[in-house]
Amino acid sequence: MDVKIEQSWKEALAGEFEKPYFASLVSFLRNEKATGKVIYPPGSQIFRAFDLTPVQNVKVVILGQDPYHGPGQAHGLSFSVPSGVPAPPSLKNIFKEIETDLGVRMSGYPNLENWARQGVLLLNAVLTVRSGEAASHGKIGWQEFTDAVIRYISDNCEGVVFLLWGNFARSKRDLIDHNRHFVLEAAHPSPLARGAFFGCRHFSKANEYLAATGRTKIDWRL
Numbered sequence: 001m002d003v004k005i006e007q008s009w010k011e012a013l014a015g016e017f018e019k020p021y022f023a024s025l026v027s028f029l030r031n032e033k034a035t036g037k038v039i040y041p042p043g044s045q046i047f048r049a050f051d052l053t054p055v056q057n058v059k060v061v062i063l064g065q066d067p068y069h070g071p072g073q074a075h076g077l078s079f080s081v082p083s084g085v086p087a088p089p090s091l092k093n094i095f096k097e098i099e100t101d102l103g104v105r106m107s108g109y110p111n112l113e114n115w116a117r118q119g120v121l122l123l124n125a126v127l128t129v130r131s132g133e134a135a136s137h138g139k140i141g142w143q144e145f146t147d148a149v150i151r152y153i154s155d156n157c158e159g160v161v162f163l164l165w166g167n168f169a170r171s172k173r174d175l176i177d178h179n180r181h182f183v184l185e186a187a188h189p190s191p192l193a194r195g196a197f198f199g200c201r202h203f204s205k206a207n208e209y210l211a212a213t214g215r216t217k218i219d220w221r222l
Contacts, residue, residue, distance in 0.1 A: 025141035048076025059119035
């Protein structure tokens, strides 16, 4: 199947695109559109995280669950929303933690593309959602695909920092080789976690690890 995705990922994931589950996933999405369902993000942005962060550039993975399901929010990057859209509560808490952790001032600018271009793969485990229906595409095959992405990074990249926030993301920890990579776990930044995310200091810890392994730190400021 010819999937429109950045070339390094196209080659890395070629085997997945030929599997029956992926064909049925594509068929499901086509049927949703044919029956008038509104799907987020727009089709051209489903693989945006991959387009901005080629395989060889991956230094950090921030794993989300599924896209925002409100109009104009999802644009293919976990936790991020397009410029001009108010930052959702979880993203506001991420910014608060960065300010405390790094002693910097965040602008509140909610588009995380600058992180992606520096090597932060902003990966949702599920890449589409029906408008207004959270987790509506949670069982159509995306998790099989993104589990394969995590395994590929684990097996073929070196020294990647994985940031796993909340029970869902932490459930993916066994897909990762902890001897080759640096895995950090914390509560979810959602207000529903009652502030348990604060104090995790994942942003400074990620940069300390990158520096110790001879790579450029992420500039988390926005």
